[in-house]
Amino acid sequence: MVNGVRYLGRGIGWVARHPSQWVFGLIPALLTLLLFGGLLTWLGFQIGDLVQWMTPFADGWASGARETLRLVSGIAVFGAALFVSLLLFTAVTLIIGEPFYEALAVRVENSVGGAPPEPDEPFWLGLGRGIRDALILGATALAFGVLFFALSFIPVIGQTVVPVVALVVSGYFLTGELTGIAMERREMRRKERFALLKSRRPTVLGFGTATGALFLVPLGAVLFMPGAVAGATLMARDLCQADTSTAPKVA
Known part of the structure; x- marks a missing residue:
């Protein structure tokens, strides 16, 4: 697992050395933040009514037991919403920012030896596949x-x-999304990507x-x-080393 953390450190270090690319990559994430921040804020204001609607059987309970149940329920609902949002945030950000992150990934690969050529397919075909994969991930x-x-x-x-298991599970799917940019460029589809990640x-x-x-x-x-x-681009480059000749080992 340490190697995986190191890849994240390398990626953060790369954008720290290229601040213009960091700013470039912030734009799609900021747009998605506004969307998900608004939805989670709305949920926060509605959580009390939602939990009360979900637990009508507790109306006749003693006040202490009723409030404890609804407090735990509220935390659980919001926690589940955060889990789903964490995964969908990345998926939606990558869809919105596909041109941004594709360019960023290419620059990362060029800095360590060169990126593979872009697949010969229409832009809309790749976008449609990304939306489909995001819907599958959402489900x-x-x-x-x-x-x-x-x-x-x-x-x-x-x-x-x-909560720890939820973080690990979400991390696995996050990696699948984030490595998708570099792996799609190598014409690896969702099933192939997750097989390699597994x-x-x-x-x-x-x-x-x-x-x-x-x-x-x-x-x-x-x-x-x-x-x-x-x-994720650096990691995908290494993981695909055995599958393409354009993925030399990162030093």
Whole structure:
């Protein structure tokens, strides 16, 4: 897992040495932040009514038990929303910023030996595939979000182990999204990408968990997105080494 964290560090270091590329990569993330920030703020204001609607059976309970249940339920609902948002934030940002991050990934690869040629396909075909993959990811994230929401009601484990597992799971899918730019350029589709990532699970989980943790820091998903894309590009370059001759080992 340490190797995965190192890739993230390399990516952050790369954009730190190229501040103009960092600013360049902030634009799509800022736009997505406005969208998801607005949705989560709305949820925060509505959470009380939502939880009350979800737990009508507790209306006749003693006030202490009722309020405890609804507090735990509110935390679980908001936590599930954060989990889904963490995954969808990256997916939506990559769709909005496809030209930005494609250019950033190419510059990263050119700085360490050269990027493979762009696939010979229409732009809209690649965009449509990205949207389809994002919808599949969204459905998967929602399913996991419901599972973690249910598990969060387990005493102690639901408030300690479950959040950690959720972070690791989200990190795995985050890595799949972020490495998609470089792997798509190598004409690797979603199933092939995740098969490759599965074969290098410790590295992938190290990168994804560290990235997910940074994204949970206020404004972290915006500030660290360019570095995450750069780090994922470097990692994808190495992981694809056996599959393409255009992915030499990063020093």
